[in-house]
Amino acid sequence: xxxxxxxxxxxxxxxxxxxxxxxxxxxxxxxxxxxxxxxxxxxxxxxxxxxxxxxxxxxxxxxxxxxxxxxxxxxxxxxxxxxxxxxxxxxxxxxxxxxxxxxxxxxxxxxxxx
Amino acid sequence: xxxxxxxxxxxxxxxxxxxxxxxxxxxxxxxxxxxxxxxxxxxxxxxxxxxxxxxxxxxxxxxxxxxxxxxxxxxxxxxxxxxxxxxxxxxxxxxxxxxxxxxxxxxxxxxxxxxxxxxxxxxxxxxxxxxxxxxxxxxxxxxxxxxxxxxxxxxxxxxxxxxxxxxxxxxxxxxxxxxxxxxxxxxxxxxxxxxxxxxxxxxxxxxxxxxxxxxxxxxxxxxxxxxxxxxxxxxxxxxxxxxxxxxxxxxxxxxxxxxxxxxxxxxxxxxxxxxxxxxxxxxxxxxxxxxxxxxxxxxxxxxxxxxxxxxxxxxxxxxxxxxxxxxxxxxxxxxxxxxxxxxxxxxxxxxxxxxxxxxxxxxxxxxxxxxxxxxxx
Numbered sequence: 005x006x007x008x009x010x011x012x013x014x015x016x017x018x019x020x021x022x023x024x025x026x027x028x029x030x031x032x033x034x035x036x037x038x039x040x041x042x043x044x045x046x047x048x049x050x051x052x053x054x055x056x057x058x059x060x061x062x063x064x065x066x067x068x069x070x071x072x073x074x075x076x077x078x079x080x081x082x083x084x085x086x087x088x089x090x091x092x093x094x095x096x097x098x099x100x101x102x103x104x105x106x107x108x109x110x111x112x113x114x115x116x117x118x
Numbered sequence: 119x120x121x122x123x124x125x126x127x128x129x130x131x132x133x134x135x136x137x138x139x140x141x142x143x144x145x146x147x148x149x150x151x152x153x154x155x156x157x158x159x160x161x162x163x164x165x166x167x168x169x170x171x172x173x174x175x176x177x178x179x180x181x182x183x184x185x186x187x188x189x190x191x192x193x194x195x196x197x198x199x200x201x202x203x204x205x206x207x208x209x210x211x212x213x214x215x216x217x218x219x220x221x222x223x224x225x226x227x228x229x230x231x232x233x234x235x236x237x238x239x240x241x242x243x244x245x246x247x248x249x250x251x252x253x254x255x256x257x258x259x260x261x262x263x264x265x266x267x268x269x270x271x272x273x274x275x276x277x278x279x280x281x282x283x284x285x286x287x288x289x290x291x292x293x294x295x296x297x298x299x300x301x302x303x304x305x306x307x308x309x310x311x312x313x314x315x316x317x318x319x320x321x322x323x324x325x326x327x328x329x330x331x332x333x334x335x336x337x338x339x340x341x342x343x344x345x346x347x348x349x350x351x352x353x354x355x356x357x358x359x360x361x362x363x364x365x366x367x368x369x370x371x372x373x374x375x376x377x378x379x380x381x382x383x384x385x386x387x388x389x390x391x392x393x394x395x396x397x398x399x400x401x402x403x404x405x406x407x408x409x410x411x412x413x414x415x416x417x418x419x420x421x422x423x424x425x426x427x428x429x430x431x432x433x434x435x436x437x438x439x440x441x442x443x444x445x446x447x448x449x450x451x452x453x454x455x456x457x458x459x460x461x462x463x464x465x466x467x468x469x470x471x472x473x474x475x476x477x478x479x480x481x482x483x484x485x486x487x488x489x490x491x492x493x494x495x
């Protein structure tokens with residue numbers, strides 16, 4: 005292998021590595037989005053199930069009034085689930101993954117606000 | 119420009135302005151120190167984009183032995199220049215700049231000639247022309263910095279959290295910093311100003327400032343649109359302010375608690391330091407605290423699956439409320455405990471998942487540290 009080939013070889017390898025690096029970060033971002041979407045859908049799914057259940061119950065005994073007070077804590081629960089799934093739910097970092105499972109006092113305040 | 123000066127006085131001022139100079143700047147001229155000689159003395163300036171420091175060496179201060187033969191200014195690369203001045207042989211030194219910016223430094227038998235840069239290319243310092251200034255005791259301001267700056271965020275994902283939020287209103291000065299995992303808040307009664315202020319200073323600037331304030335020195339502060347200026351002694355310290363609104367932190371601090379522990383801060387600190395020896399070796403850096411009010415005891419445990427475990431029992435001054443098991447990152451609690459010094463503190467918990475507060479038992483509300491626990495299940 006002469007010097008020129010060596011040089012172009014290295015050059016090619018460098019550009020390939022660079023390409024791979026951008027591919028890596030693209031993939032990581034994409035995965036992040038998918039994860040976020042996934043937990044959103046999971047929660048959405050659970051919601052629908054709960055709704056379905058309450059509807060079918062209502063159909064059976066239509067006398068029970070839908071509880072208004074429950075509604076409020078329901079959305080809190082959603083946030084809490086998102087938080088437990090490893091995402092920030094606070095204004096500061098909304099939707100970003102929580103690192104090392106550490107707590108966040110902004111999220112805590114929102115979930116437990118009175 | 120031509121002057122002669124006592125080397126030790128010059129070195130001291132060079133060290134002061136060097137704090138602002140970074141070799142990793144994108145603006146090449148900022149790797150230099152600007153030296154200006156005028157009828158009143160020398161002015162040295164150092165800057166990076168965030169902090170600028172200007173200090174004066176007065177001609178009428180006999181200690182400086184300053185003689186100015188010719189006025190003028192030059193910019194000299196800080197790294198070289200400071201090392202040269204430090205290593206010069208004699209107690210005095212002469213510095214002269216020729217028309218082509220060649221700078222000659224003489225001391226004893228030694229003579230250096232280095233290339234200077236044109237001082238007119240040096241960026242202008244921010245102009246802060248405001249009449250209203252606030253004066254603090256340097257000692258107290260330094261204390262406030264030390265107590266709050268530990269909690270600023272080191273991550274650039276939320277730039278505003280890399281600063282300390284100062285709020286001056288209704289005779290109170292409130293300083294808060296948080297990185298969302300812990301929070302530190304200090305408040306003092308302060309009646310030195312009629313105006314209200316609300317600003318955020320980068321933590322890095324405060325660290326530098328705090329190292330420069332000497333004991334029993336007053337600190338004058340002036341605020342402009344996006345800059346703050348601190349004046350102390352012969353030194354002017356400029357810092358950029360962080361723009362934006364600091365998140366509302368007043369609601370973060372819990373008012374109620376179900377478990378309370380009172381003990382000496384250094385006792386707990388030493389114990390947590392021991393426990394963290396092992397937790398640091400583990401992948402999740404966590405120390406567990408078990409509180410049993412009926413026995414009046416607390417137990418601190420740490421373990422690392424690879425290395426081993428540590429257990430330590432403490433008998434605090436008082437333990438009240440419900441039993442509790444809580445896990446936390448020992449580094450946050452260590453930082454918090456360090457800032458208390460030798461005082462009795464009260465730690466209040468409300469549940470294993472909610473943030474807990476640490477505060478001194480005397481004058482409790484003036485200084486609060488808040489730490490979020492770590493979920494271990």
